[in-house]
Amino acid sequence: MGYKRYAFAVIAGIAAVFALAMHAGFGRAEDGAREAASPSITVYSGRARQLVAPVFESFERETGIRVRVRYGGTAELAALLLEEGDRTPADLFFAQDAGALAAVERAGRFRPLPESLRRTVEPRFVSRASETGGGWVGVTGRARTIVYNTDLVDPAALPQTLEEVLGGEWTGKVGYPPTNASFQAMVSAMRARDGDEKTMQWLRALRASGAKTYANNTETVRAVASGEVAIGLVNHYYALRMLTESPRLPIANHYMGGDDVGSLVNVAGAGVMRRRGGTDATHEASERLIAFMLSEQAQSYFATETFEFPLIAGVEPPAGAPTLERVGAGTIDLGALSDLEGTLRLMSRAGVLP
Amino acid sequence: MDTGGAAVLRTGGSGRFVPERVRRAPVALVIGASVVGVLAALPVLYLFVRAFEAGGGELLETLRRPGLLALVLRTAALAGVVAGASVAIAFVLAVLTAATDLPLRRLSSVVSVLPLAVPCYVGASAVVGLSGPGGVFEGMGAVHGFSAAAIVLTLFIFPLAYLPLRASISRVDPRLIDAARSLGESGLGATLRVILAWSWPACVGGGVLVGLYTLGEFGAVTMLRCDTLTAVIYEQYRSSFSRTGAAVSSLLLVVLVLALLGVGGLLRRRGKWSSARGSSRGGVTLRLGAWRWPAFALVMLIGAGPVLLVVLTLLSWLGGSGLGVERTIGGGLWAGAATSASVAIAAGVACVLMTAPAAVLAARYPGRVSGLVERAVSTGFALPGIVVALGLAFFALRATPFAYQTWAMVIAAFVVLFAAQSLMALRASLERSPVRLEEAARTLGRGPVGAFVGVTLPGLAPGIGAAWVLVTLSAMKELPAMLLLSPAGSVSLAELVWSSTREAMFASAAAPGLALIGVSAGLVWLVAMREGLTR
Numbered sequence: 001m002g003y004k005r006y007a008f009a010v011i012a013g014i015a016a017v018f019a020l021a022m023h024a025g026f027g028r029a030e031d032g033a034r035e036a037a038s039p040s041i042t043v044y045s046g047r048a049r050q051l052v053a054p055v056f057e058s059f060e061r062e063t064g065i066r067v068r069v070r071y072g073g074t075a076e077l078a079a080l081l082l083e084e085g086d087r088t089p090a091d092l093f094f095a096q097d098a099g100a101l102a103a104v105e106r107a108g109r110f111r112p113l114p115e116s117l118r119r120t121v122e123p124r125f126v127s128r129a130s131e132t133g134g135g136w137v138g139v140t141g142r143a144r145t146i147v148y149n150t151d152l153v154d155p156a157a158l159p160q161t162l163e164e165v166l167g168g169e170w171t172g173k174v175g176y177p178p179t180n181a182s183f184q185a186m187v188s189a190m191r192a193r194d195g196d197e198k199t200m201q202w203l204r205a206l207r208a209s210g211a212k213t214y215a216n217n218t219e220t221v222r223a224v225a226s227g228e229v230a231i232g233l234v235n236h237y238y239a240l241r242m243l244t245e246s247p248r249l250p251i252a253n254h255y256m257g258g259d260d261v262g263s264l265v266n267v268a269g270a271g272v273m274r275r276r277g278g279t280d281a282t283h284e285a286s287e288r289l290i291a292f293m294l295s296e297q298a299q300s301y302f303a304t305e306t307f308e309f310p311l312i313a314g315v316e317p318p319a320g321a322p323t324l325e326r327v328g329a330g331t332i333d334l335g336a337l338s339d340l341e342g343t344l345r346l347m348s349r350a351g352v353l354p
Numbered sequence: 355m356d357t358g359g360a361a362v363l364r365t366g367g368s369g370r371f372v373p374e375r376v377r378r379a380p381v382a383l384v385i386g387a388s389v390v391g392v393l394a395a396l397p398v399l400y401l402f403v404r405a406f407e408a409g410g411g412e413l414l415e416t417l418r419r420p421g422l423l424a425l426v427l428r429t430a431a432l433a434g435v436v437a438g439a440s441v442a443i444a445f446v447l448a449v450l451t452a453a454t455d456l457p458l459r460r461l462s463s464v465v466s467v468l469p470l471a472v473p474c475y476v477g478a479s480a481v482v483g484l485s486g487p488g489g490v491f492e493g494m495g496a497v498h499g500f501s502a503a504a505i506v507l508t509l510f511i512f513p514l515a516y517l518p519l520r521a522s523i524s525r526v527d528p529r530l531i532d533a534a535r536s537l538g539e540s541g542l543g544a545t546l547r548v549i550l551a552w553s554w555p556a557c558v559g560g561g562v563l564v565g566l567y568t569l570g571e572f573g574a575v576t577m578l579r580c581d582t583l584t585a586v587i588y589e590q591y592r593s594s595f596s597r598t599g600a601a602v603s604s605l606l607l608v609v610l611v612l613a614l615l616g617v618g619g620l621l622r623r624r625g626k627w628s629s630a631r632g633s634s635r636g637g638v639t640l641r642l643g644a645w646r647w648p649a650f651a652l653v654m655l656i657g658a659g660p661v662l663l664v665v666l667t668l669l670s671w672l673g674g675s676g677l678g679v680e681r682t683i684g685g686g687l688w689a690g691a692a693t694s695a696s697v698a699i700a701a702g703v704a705c706v707l708m709t710a711p712a713a714v715l716a717a718r719y720p721g722r723v724s725g726l727v728e729r730a731v732s733t734g735f736a737l738p739g740i741v742v743a744l745g746l747a748f749f750a751l752r753a754t755p756f757a758y759q760t761w762a763m764v765i766a767a768f769v770v771l772f773a774a775q776s777l778m779a780l781r782a783s784l785e786r787s788p789v790r791l792e793e794a795a796r797t798l799g800r801g802p803v804g805a806f807v808g809v810t811l812p813g814l815a816p817g818i819g820a821a822w823v824l825v826t827l828s829a830m831k832e833l834p835a836m837l838l839l840s841p842a843g844s845v846s847l848a849e850l851v852w853s854s855t856r857e858a859m860f861a862s863a864a865a866p867g868l869a870l871i872g873v874s875a876g877l878v879w880l881v882a883m884r885e886g887l888t889r
Contacts, residue, residue: 042842043842048853048854049686049845049849049850049853050853050854050862068841068842068843069842069843070837070838070840070842070843071837071849071853072837072838073592073837075588075591075592076591076740076834076837076838077838079591079597079740079744080743080744080747080838082597083597083744083747083748083751084747084751087751087755087758089758089759089842179576179589181592184593215482215498215576215577215578215579219482340592340593341593344589344593348420348421
């Protein structure tokens with residue numbers, strides 16, 4: 001009896017080890033064969049596989065450069081990159097928000113980008129000159145927006161600034177995700193524009209107006225769809241995406257014009273890593289990948305499939321969204337959004353974070 | 355013949371064996387046990403490096419953070435509530451499936467372990483989905499907070515306590531119940547009291563395991579908006595990128611782990627009068643009479659109910675829209691299933707092999723070394739995955755760069771994260787196999803090695819299946835270490851589920867979610883059929 005149990009465990013173990021060996025062995029053989037022909041690069045992607053894998057795949061097809069991708073949370077990967085230092089195996093970091101890019105840049109982990117790449121997008125979506133000399137460039141735009149319930153709200157009555165969200169007819173009818181990175185980036189932008197004092201007042205007033213908190217953008221949009229709240233402060237693409245999954249949901253986006261941070265445009269962006277194993281070939285391949293992500297083909301993929309704003313001229317915005325020029329907050333320096341710690345302290349003093 | 359190293363045991367009046375003096379453990383055993391202990395202690399060492407590198411300033415600032423005490427108390431309370439509730443549920447199910455004439459006992463036992471096949475973050479997102487627009491519970495208001503987290507965690511991890519309890523209760527000494535009856539106690543109450551007393555060490559062990567798990571749980575608590583220390587640790591990695599604050603919070607979590615182990619030790623001693631004794635036969639069968647089928651329904655409700663709810667939710671997401679489904683089914687789903695299953699199976703085997711010496715040491719030569727090893731692996735189990743991953747990355751990049759981000763490293767991380775479960779199962783199994791058999795073997799002239807191979811090792815056998823399945827299931831579901839340490843370009847089921855739910859693409863989360871639950875349920879079934887679980 002005992003032997004049978006052992007046999008079972010041993011067989012399972014051998015099978016597993018065998019499977020792994022096959023896995024590893026095949027992987028390596030394949031690598032070797034391809035590497036001889038063209039370089040291969042490793043990407044740390046803070047953006048989900050479902051959203052960006054097709055872009056990497058078409059890049060591989062077009063250039064013959066092999067792209068190995070590690071998918072993970074933007075923050076976790078940034079922490080790993082900082083832990084790894086110049087020992088990192090990553091050639092390129094593709095992050096979901098400018099804050100993480102700025103933190104990696106401050107630590108001196110990015111290489112400088114060629115001027116030709118930096119000029120592809122508007123200056124507000126590129127890292128500014130810095131001490132470390134390294135830099136990143138925005139790939140797609142993600143706007144803050146007000147999502148509203150079309151059954152409950154008359155579009156003409158929607159607030160035009162974040163000040164108008166406080167109190168009045170919106171008392172108790174606003175939802176927002178205080179722990180969400182994009183919401184916090186918006187608060188950082190408000191601090192950069194109005195100073196800590198005014199930002200604190202706005203946060204306190206928001207809380208006092210009975211606004212409801214949700215775990216993330218998705219939950220906030222769901223609450224708007226169910227009528228639990230009438231409007232929500234979220235990123236623009238959640239409603240667009242949910243409407244393609246369930247077209248009958250009573251939700252729509254409202255963009256605030258002018259210079260209001262309520263429609264701040266943050267970016268997903270990328271930079272090339274400084275690393276010990278890096279060669280001219282891998283650096284060049286990484287820059288080619290960034291250039292590819294900024295090509296018309298990839299930009300219109302992002303606009304139609306991930307509902308994000310293209311950052312190069314001549315590509316249509318996502319269906320149901322205005323062009324980027326008509327979305328506000330053009331003067332905010334995205335580099336100023338990196339003081340997340342200060343923002344979190346302010347938010348917790350205002351009582352909107354535990 | 356040398357008898358110097360052998361134990362001299364005397365039989366106490368109660369028939370219990372009491373070691374007269376602490377025996378000295380074989381050196382090879384101590385070394386073998388220390389390997390897993392040192393490995394599991396690496397992340398803690400890393401935390402000390404990171405917490406103190408910036409001087410004391412940031413450390414003090416983190417400790418002075420407003421609301422820290424409330425946070426620590428809430429975390430401890432959640433661990434306590436989930437542990438208590440899990441043990442209560444596990445006790446009821448274990449009694450029903452191991453000590454009654456419940457119909458379809460084999461099926462009932464398997465179903466009682468089934469919730470482990472569902473990752474807590476999937477359970478939580480299903481619950482959140484059900485209470486959202488278009489969900490079954492729409493209009494009941496948002497489901498979140500402390501009680502929601504406590505309920506969801508209890509429903510999906512109580513089997514961690516069920517497995518040791520079932521093993522213990524299936525060996526209840528029937529003479530104890532006869533004795534209780536002969537002393538004038540009668541009825542069901544007396545029998546249950548005897549069973550509770552008998553299985554008390556398993557209750558405490560299972561409760562501690564559930565508590566440790568709860569301390570390190572991340573996905574469900576954040577999804578249900580119950581702030582715990584682990585949620586804050588992730589928050590700190592995200593916001594500061596300095597890693598010092600996160601390291602200080604993680605060390606606080608280590609303090610909670612030690613406190614939990616201390617409470618466990620105290621509780622275990624309270625029940626010492628009934629401590630488990632070697633008994634190779636035993637077991638009782640209570641007659642349920644008219645309650646047989648209602649009791650069976652209860653087991654199905656608790657074991658299969660939540661699992662079914664999650665599976666149906668995932669199916670409705672899958673059917674709700676064609677969008678995104680073919681994307682994941684086409685790309686990566688099969689590769690992900692193959693990778694997840696083979697890595698998890700290998701991690702299970704590695705964990706069993708590596709913790710076996712520690713289990714023998716803890717069961718036969720309890721002392722300072724075994725205590726330290728137990729604390730180290732318990733800490734590994736309770737630390738958030740990202741801390742363990744970053745800690746191992748720190749050492750691997752400096753000491754073994756060739757192994758960095760290979761499967762070997764993922765498996766090492768899984769050993770650190772899950773050795774506690776394997777150790778618990780193996781140790782419980784050894785403690786049920788009588789010491790006196792080994793002593794007899796020694797007295798009959800077997801050398802220490804002979805006695806070990808011939809008698810001690812077979813004593814491990816009944817626990818191997820449980821240890822392996824616990825680790826393998828955990829490894830299937832694990833996310834942060836897999837994301838950060840696996841070779842770039844690989845794909846796992848957990849990652850597919852996570853990246854879809856993160857982007858609110860529920861339709862594409864459904865397919866890998868169902869595959870994950872399916873493969874895990876298959877493993878539970880396989881082991882349940884092979885193992886003593888159903889006897």
